[in-house]
Amino acid sequence: MAMAANDIERLIRARIPDAEVTIRDLAGDGDHYAATVIAESFRGKSRVQQHQIVYEALKGEMGGKLHALALQTGTPER
Amino acid sequence: MGFAGVLRYIYEELNELQSRRGRGALSAAPIGKTAMSIEQFIDNELKGTDVVLFMKGTPQFPMCGFSGQVVQILDYLGVPYKGLNVLENDDLRDGIKSYSNWPTIPQLYVKGEFVGGCDIVREMFQAGELQSLLKDKGIPVKEAARA
Numbered sequence: 001m002a003m004a005a006n007d008i009e010r011l012i013r014a015r016i017p018d019a020e021v022t023i024r025d026l027a028g029d030g031d032h033y034a035a036t037v038i039a040e041s042f043r044g045k046s047r048v049q050q051h052q053i054v055y056e057a058l059k060g061e062m063g064g065k066l067h068a069l070a071l072q073t074g075t076p077e078r
Numbered sequence: 079m080g081f082a083g084v085l086r087y088i089y090e091e092l093n094e095l096q097s098r099r100g101r102g103a104l105s106a107a108p109i110g111k112t113a114m115s116i117e118q119f120i121d122n123e124l125k126g127t128d129v130v131l132f133m134k135g136t137p138q139f140p141m142c143g144f145s146g147q148v149v150q151i152l153d154y155l156g157v158p159y160k161g162l163n164v165l166e167n168d169d170l171r172d173g174i175k176s177y178s179n180w181p182t183i184p185q186l187y188v189k190g191e192f193v194g195g196c197d198i199v200r201e202m203f204q205a206g207e208l209q210s211l212l213k214d215k216g217i218p219v220k221e222a223a224r225a
Contacts, residue, residue: 047198048180055181068144071197 005033008058008069012037015057026070034070043075050074116173124190128217129159132174132185137161144196145184151203152186156220157212189215 005023012021012035019039026032035054042050050073058069114122123130131148135141137159140149152159164171164183171183178185178192186193188211193199202208212219 047201048192048194051194051198052179060181072201 003033004030008033008035011059012054012057016041016053020076026068032068032070034072036072036074038074038076040076042073047073116169117177119170120174120177123160123162124187127160128189128215129157129212130187131159131161132164132170132183132187133161134163134165134183135161136163141165142183144182147196148184148186148199151199151208154220155203155209155212157217188212188217 005025009021009023013019016037016039018041019037022036024034026034037050037054042053045053051071054071054073129152131137131145131152133140133142133145133148135145137149137153140146149161162170164174174183174185175181180192180195182195184196184199186195186199193208193211194202199208202211209219
């Protein structure tokens with residue numbers, strides 16, 4: 001067991017308060033997640049920048065406790 | 079060869095290794111604390127090749143599913159690229175993460191610019207954005223026949 005899904009969600013929301021976060025546990029092992037993060041505050045930022053913000057939110061857990069996080073980011077439909 | 083010949087051979091080989099070590103090149107790529115810094119190494123690689131993929135394993139033998147996905151996409155598009163295997167060198171593995179401010183491998187660079195990891199590359203490929211980016215930068219892309 002690496003990181004719990006709601007820990008991931010909590011960390012992302014703490015950094016990006018306006019985000020809509022959906023987490024899926026891909027393998028059911030708590031180690032391979034897919035997260036979709038939609039936030040108005042992402043508007044105007046490149047995908048790389050959006051992902052970097054999410055990684056910052058996870059405070060260095062990536063590659064350590066969190067082995068694999070498939071990320072999709074975007075902005076809400078206007 | 080005679081005993082003297084063997085000694086001379088060993089002496090010459092050692093000399094060769096010594097002088098190469100002076101230039102910081104015991105292996106094919108001089109990286110690490112002895113020669114150039116890892117940032118310089120990465121800079122050089124990015125200047126020298128248009129499309130560079132920092133990955134686990136090699137394009138022929140990817141050693142991770144995420145790296146493998148990017149390799150598949152690049153191969154499908156017929157893009158010429160260079161794969162740098164971070165598993166071969168811890169300095170490179172750590173160095174590229176701080177260089178890009180990106181915590182994971184693979185990492186795709188096009189003309190010195192960081193494009194993204196597996197998720198972004200796949201998303202861009204599916205949206206046709208990767209093909210456009212490559213063409214805009216003057217990199218040859220194979221057009222696949224579309225249904």
